[in-house]
Amino acid sequence: MAQKKRVTFDDIAKYTNFSKTTISRYFNNPDSLTLENQQIISDALVKLDYKENKVARILASGKTEFIGIIVPNLYLRYYSEMLDQILSTYETFGYKFLVFIGNGNEESERRYIQELLSYQIEGMIILSHTIPSRELAGLSIPIVTIEREDRFVCSVNTDNYMGAVQATSLLARHKCDVLIHVNSPTPEERPAYGRIQGFRDFCKEHHLKHQVIIEELGNTNESSQRQMSHILNQIEMNYPNQKKGIFVSSDTYANVLLNLLFRKYGTLPQDYLIIGFDNSPVSEEAIIPISTIGQQIEKLAYEAVSMLVTQMNERKKRRPVPLKEPIHKMVTPILIRRETTEGFLE
Amino acid sequence: MAQKKRVTFDDIAKYTNFSKTTISRYFNNPDSLTLENQQIISDALVKLDYKENKVARILASGKTEFIGIIVPNLYLRYYSEMLDQILSTYETFGYKFLVFIGNGNEESERRYIQELLSYQIEGMIILSHTIPSRELAGLSIPIVTIEREDRFVCSVNTDNYMGAVQATSLLARHKCDVLIHVNSPTPEERPAYGRIQGFRDFCKEHHLKHQVIIEELGNTNESSQRQMSHILNQIEMNYPNQKKGIFVSSDTYANVLLNLLFRKYGTLPQDYLIIGFDNSPVSEEAIIPISTIGQQIEKLAYEAVSMLVTQMNERKKRRPVPLKEPIHKMVTPILIRRETTEGFLE
DNA sequence: TTGTATGCGTTATCAC
DNA sequence: GTGATAACGCATACAA
Numbered sequence: 141m142a143q144k145k146r147v148t149f150d151d152i153a154k155y156t157n158f159s160k161t162t163i164s165r166y167f168n169n170p171d172s173l174t175l176e177n178q179q180i181i182s183d184a185l186v187k188l189d190y191k192e193n194k195v196a197r198i199l200a201s202g203k204t205e206f207i208g209i210i211v212p213n214l215y216l217r218y219y220s221e222m223l224d225q226i227l228s229t230y231e232t233f234g235y236k237f238l239v240f241i242g243n244g245n246e247e248s249e250r251r252y253i254q255e256l257l258s259y260q261i262e263g264m265i266i267l268s269h270t271i272p273s274r275e276l277a278g279l280s281i282p283i284v285t286i287e288r289e290d291r292f293v294c295s296v297n298t299d300n301y302m303g304a305v306q307a308t309s310l311l312a313r314h315k316c317d318v319l320i321h322v323n324s325p326t327p328e329e330r331p332a333y334g335r336i337q338g339f340r341d342f343c344k345e346h347h348l349k350h351q352v353i354i355e356e357l358g359n360t361n362e363s364s365q366r367q368m369s370h371i372l373n374q375i376e377m378n379y380p381n382q383k384k385g386i387f388v389s390s391d392t393y394a395n396v397l398l399n400l401l402f403r404k405y406g407t408l409p410q411d412y413l414i415i416g417f418d419n420s421p422v423s424e425e426a427i428i429p430i431s432t433i434g435q436q437i438e439k440l441a442y443e444a445v446s447m448l449v450t451q452m453n454e455r456k457k458r459r460p461v462p463l464k465e466p467i468h469k470m471v472t473p474i475l476i477r478r479e480t481t482e483g484f485l486e
Numbered sequence: 487m488a489q490k491k492r493v494t495f496d497d498i499a500k501y502t503n504f505s506k507t508t509i510s511r512y513f514n515n516p517d518s519l520t521l522e523n524q525q526i527i528s529d530a531l532v533k534l535d536y537k538e539n540k541v542a543r544i545l546a547s548g549k550t551e552f553i554g555i556i557v558p559n560l561y562l563r564y565y566s567e568m569l570d571q572i573l574s575t576y577e578t579f580g581y582k583f584l585v586f587i588g589n590g591n592e593e594s595e596r597r598y599i600q601e602l603l604s605y606q607i608e609g610m611i612i613l614s615h616t617i618p619s620r621e622l623a624g625l626s627i628p629i630v631t632i633e634r635e636d637r638f639v640c641s642v643n644t645d646n647y648m649g650a651v652q653a654t655s656l657l658a659r660h661k662c663d664v665l666i667h668v669n670s671p672t673p674e675e676r677p678a679y680g681r682i683q684g685f686r687d688f689c690k691e692h693h694l695k696h697q698v699i700i701e702e703l704g705n706t707n708e709s710s711q712r713q714m715s716h717i718l719n720q721i722e723m724n725y726p727n728q729k730k731g732i733f734v735s736s737d738t739y740a741n742v743l744l745n746l747l748f749r750k751y752g753t754l755p756q757d758y759l760i761i762g763f764d765n766s767p768v769s770e771e772a773i774i775p776i777s778t779i780g781q782q783i784e785k786l787a788y789e790a791v792s793m794l795v796t797q798m799n800e801r802k803k804r805r806p807v808p809l810k811e812p813i814h815k816m817v818t819p820i821l822i823r824r825e826t827t828e829g830f831l832e
Numbered sequence: 833t834t835g836t837a838t839g840c841g842t843t844a845t846c847a848c
Numbered sequence: 849g850t851g852a853t854a855a856c857g858c859a860t861a862c863a864a
Contacts, residue, residue: 215570
C-alpha cells in the first residue's frame with residue numbers, strides 16, 4: 141500500500157543471521173555458500189520480497205552494463221531496423237541500452253554524449269553523422285560506429301562498394317545499352333560513397349556506357365517525387381529507345397522512380413531495369429517487387445555490439461591492452477533479384 | 487592516456503578549500519553561494535576536468551530520471567515512429583529512456599520489467615500487448631500504456647472508433663453500393679477494436695449495406711498478399727458491378743489491396759474506393775497515394791510522457807495522492823483524403 | 833565457507 | 849552562506 145522502504149542486504153542479513161557479505165555472495169558467487177545456506181537465503185528473499193538495486197551495485201562495482209546509442213532518427217527504416225536488432229542483443233550480451241535521437245543536431249548530440257557518460261555507460265554505438273570520428277575517439281570509452289565516417293574509431297559497415305558492383309554487374313548481364321546510377325550528394329568519407337565508386341569502377345573496367353546522376357532527393361516523398369521526375373525526364377530525353385539499367389541508391393527512391401514509370405506507362409516498360417539498395421520493406425511492397433542489394437542488418441548489429449563487448453571486457457582486465465588501430469569490419473550485402481530486373485509478366 | 491581515476495567532489499573541495507557540501511550545492515542550489523565562490527568552483531571544475539557521476543547522485547537522491555519502455559518491435563512503422571517521438575521528449579522533460587524489445591514473449595517481458603525496476607526507473611511506458619494491465623497495475627510504479635488493453639492502468643490511445651466513423655462516412659458520402667471493412671482478428675479489449683465497432687455502428691445507424699471481413703493477414707508481405715488475394719476474389723464475386731468502399735485496418739494492408747487491383751486492371755477501377763489507417767509512409771509512397779486515417783503519433787507520444795511525468799512528480803511529494811482511477815486519454819485521428827477515394831486521373 | 837571493514841560519489845540533515 | 853557527518857545499497861580486500 142504505502143511505499144514501505146526497500147528491503148536491503150542488511151535486512152536479509154539480520155533475518156537470516158548472516159552478514160551482508162554473505163548475502164552479496166549469494167548473488168555474485170553462490171557456489172561459495174553451502175547449498176543449505178543458499179536455500180535459507182533464497183527463502184528469505186521471497187519472504188521479505190527483496191528487489192535488487194542495480195544502482196547501488198553500479199556505484200560499488202563500477203560496472204553499469206549500459207551501452208549508449210545515438211541514432212539520427214527512426215523515421216528511416218534502416219535506422220529503426222538497426223536499432224531493433226541492436227536492442228535485441230540484450231538476450232545475448234545482457235547489456236542495457238540508453239537511446240538518444242540525434243536529429244542531425246551536432247550540439248544536442250554533444251549534450252547527449254555527456255549525459256550518457258555521466259551515467260557511466262561502458263560503451264557507445266554511434267549511427268549519427270554529425271560528430272567527427274576524431275572527436276569521438278577522444279572520449280576514452282569504447283565506441284563502435286555503423287555506416288558513417290569512421291577514420292578514428294572502430295566501425296561496422298556494409299561493403300557498399302561490393303554491393304554496387306553486384307548491382308551494376310547484374311544490370312550489365314542484362315545487356316543494357318546504358319547504365320545509370322542515381323544518388324544524393326554523398327561525402328567521400330561515408331561508407332555509402334562506395335556505391336558511387338563501385339558503380340563507376342565497374343562500368344569503366346568493363347567499358348560500359350554509363351552516367352552518374354547526383355541530385356539532392358530530399359527526405360519527403362513529395363520532394364523525392366519532384367526531383368526524381370526531373371531525373372526521369374532527363375533520362376528519357378537522353379536515351380530514347382535504349383535499354384536502360386538504373387541503379388538507385390535506396391529502395392525508397394527506386395520505388396519513387398518505379399511509380400513514376402508505372403503511372404506513365406501502366407507498367408514497367410521493357411527497356412527499363414531498376415535495382416535499389418537496402419532491401420527495405422518498400423522494395424517488397426512496391427507495385428512490382430523491386431530488385432535490391434540487401435543489407436544484412438541483423439549481422440551488422442550483432443557485429444557492432446559484439447565488437448563493443450570485446451573492448452569493454454578488455455578494459456575490465458587488470459592490465460588492459462588498448463587497440464593500436466581502430467578495427468573496421470565489413471559485412472557483404474546480398475543481391476536480391478526481383479521483378480524489376482528479371483522481367484515482369486503482366 | 488591511462489585511466490586516471492575520476493575527479494570527485496572531494497578533489498574539488500580540496501582544491502578550492504570548500505567542503506564537499508558546498509560543491510554539491512554549487513550544482514543543486516547555486517544561488518546559495520556567493521557569486522564569487524561560484525566562480526571559484528566553476529574555474530576549478532574546468533581546471534580539474536570534472537565529469538559528473540549521476541549514478542552516485544541517484545543512489546543518494548533516489549531520483550534516476552529513467553523511464554523504461556517496452557515496445558513489441560520496431561519493424562512496424564507505428565512502433566518505430568512512436569518510439570522516435572517518445573525519445574524526442576527528452577528535450578522537453580529530461581527523462582532518459584531504457585528501451586527493451588518485447589517480441590511478444592510474455593516471459594521475456596517480465597524479465598525486462600524486473601531488470602528495469604532494478605535500475606530504479608521512475609516510470610514505464612508499455613506498448614506491448616502480452617502482459618495484462620491488471621498485472622502491470624500491481625507494479626507500484628507509474629505506468630502509461632499506448633494503444634493496448636488498459637483496463638487497470640493509465641493510457642493514451644487514438645480514438646479508433648471515431649477514426650472508423652470518419653473513414654466510413656467518407657465512403658458513404660461517395661455513395662458506395664456496399665461498404666466493406668477488412669481487418670485481422672482483434673480482441674475486444676484492444677483500442678483497435680474500435681475500428682470494427684465504429685464501422686459497424688455507422689453502417690447500421692445509416693442503414694448501409696455492409697460487410698465486415700475478419701481474416702488473419704499475417705506479418706509478412708507474402709502472407710498478407712496471399713490472404714488479401716482471397717478476400718479480393720470474394721469481394722469481386724459477391725459485388726460485381728457495384729461501387730465498393732473498402733476500409734482496411736492499416737495502410738500496409740490497404741497498399742497490398744491496391745497493388746492487387748492495380749496489377750489486375752492497370753489502374754484503380756472507378757468502382758473501388760479504398761481507405762487505410764495510420765498515415766504511415768507507405769500510404770504516401772504507394773502507386774496511388776492512399777486515403778487514410780492519420781494517427782497523431784507525436785501527440786500520442788507527448789501525452790503519454792506528459793501523463794507519466796505528472797504521476798512521477800506526484801510521487802516525489804511528501805504526501806503523494808495516488809490516482810483513484812486510471813486515466814485514459816483519447817487523441818482524435820485525422821482524416822486524410824488522397825487519390826484512392828477522391829478520384830484518380832490517369 | 834563466512835565475517836569485518838572500507839569504499840564507491842553523491843545528497844540530506846543538522847549544526848554553526 | 850558554509851561545513852561536518854551520516855546515509856544510499858552494494859562490492860571487495862583482507863581476515864578468520
